[in-house]
Amino acid sequence: MSPATREVYRDTLLPLLARRPELMCLDSDTGLFGAAHAEAAGEQYLNLGIAEQNLMGIAAGMAASGRVPFVNTMAAFATSRALEAIKIDIAYNRLPVRVMATHGGLAAGHLGPTHQALEDLAVMRVLPGMTVLVPADGAATAAFVEQSLDVPGPLYVRLGRKATPALPDGPPPVIGKAQTLREGGEVLLVGCGPYPVLACLAAGEELACHGIESTVLNMHTLRPFDTGTLLAAAARADLVVTVEEHWRGGGLGGAVAETLAEHAPVRVLRLGVPDTFVDRVGNQEDLVEHYDLTAERTVSAVRTALDTTARSRATNRKEHLA
Numbered sequence: 001m002s003p004a005t006r007e008v009y010r011d012t013l014l015p016l017l018a019r020r021p022e023l024m025c026l027d028s029d030t031g032l033f034g035a036a037h038a039e040a041a042g043e044q045y046l047n048l049g050i051a052e053q054n055l056m057g058i059a060a061g062m063a064a065s066g067r068v069p070f071v072n073t074m075a076a077f078a079t080s081r082a083l084e085a086i087k088i089d090i091a092y093n094r095l096p097v098r099v100m101a102t103h104g105g106l107a108a109g110h111l112g113p114t115h116q117a118l119e120d121l122a123v124m125r126v127l128p129g130m131t132v133l134v135p136a137d138g139a140a141t142a143a144f145v146e147q148s149l150d151v152p153g154p155l156y157v158r159l160g161r162k163a164t165p166a167l168p169d170g171p172p173p174v175i176g177k178a179q180t181l182r183e184g185g186e187v188l189l190v191g192c193g194p195y196p197v198l199a200c201l202a203a204g205e206e207l208a209c210h211g212i213e214s215t216v217l218n219m220h221t222l223r224p225f226d227t228g229t230l231l232a233a234a235a236r237a238d239l240v241v242t243v244e245e246h247w248r249g250g251g252l253g254g255a256v257a258e259t260l261a262e263h264a265p266v267r268v269l270r271l272g273v274p275d276t277f278v279d280r281v282g283n284q285e286d287l288v289e290h291y292d293l294t295a296e297r298t299v300s301a302v303r304t305a306l307d308t309t310a311r312s313r314a315t316n317r318k319e320h321l322a
Helices: 005-019 035-044 051-064 075-081 083-091 120-125 140-150 194-209 226-232 252-263 284-290 296-322
Strands: 023-025 046-048 068-074 100-102 131-133 155-158 179-182 187-192 214-218 221-223 237-245 265-275
Touching: 005 023, 005 035, 005 100, 005 140, 005 221, 023 035, 023 252, 035 046, 051 083, 051 179, 068 075, 068 194, 075 100, 075 120, 120 179, 120 221, 120 237, 120 252, 140 155, 179 187, 179 194, 187 194, 187 226, 187 252, 187 265, 187 296, 194 214, 194 284, 194 296, 221 252, 226 252, 226 265, 237 252, 237 296, 252 265, 265 296, 284 296
Parallel strands: 023 046, 023 068, 068 100, 100 155, 131 155, 187 214, 187 237, 237 265
Antiparallel strands: 131 221, 179 214
16 A cells, blocks of 8 residues: 555655755645644744635735645535635646645545535636646655656645555656556556556556457646646547546546547546536445446446447448448
């Protein structure tokens, strides 16, 4: 298992604070930074309590004064309760605030719909100048925290709550550059976040057993979007499938469909949480299974789509010959 991405963020940030006096850590009483962590950070750590709008406003003021604040809050509150402050105070002024949003997607499943963030990627990726990242494991999180120091303007990072499986070893991810995790042919599988990317990888293995080769992309950066890598992979595919821990509208599936519709139309299937509020309480793994964000669902969707396409082509050929 990979450590919880939120904990990796914290443990990566603390030594950076010691080396970079311009960095600040602003907390909203998340509990992520305990007494020992706060002591280690010293005056570069401020716990402002549960007041997310104020948190973003103060971060904007610090950024305008030459600081680089890392802001800790839950994704559901960052992208709904504090959205106006992010939009007007931070994004509008292109300030270097790093919004580190924990409990992304279904990670707060045990707390119900009020604490789940299934709209955050759609909301944040449309804000001008906002970099949007979804690390798939702890190693990616550490890499992004360090790389973020060189990113101009605001940045949003979706983090989880607890440990998730690690991705296979490979080169560290780079902000703005999609990772190709598997090379294949007629199907392109695109995921973001821990469970969706792992589902794509497992689906790729299973599809190969059925004679269907696939490419798997970890699209960890939703903005700036790696159009080049997506188009190159889609050019070899008859079908593109996106998998995300997000409502189907506006997130990864929306970004992929928009890009391909504009540059290279191909059939896109978007797998995500259906257009409904979560109707049960459970941990993240339970809800991922409940909403079928799995390798099995991905394989089934691919095989059904390819069979439908094959039958349609056969019918068209018969009609043409007739």
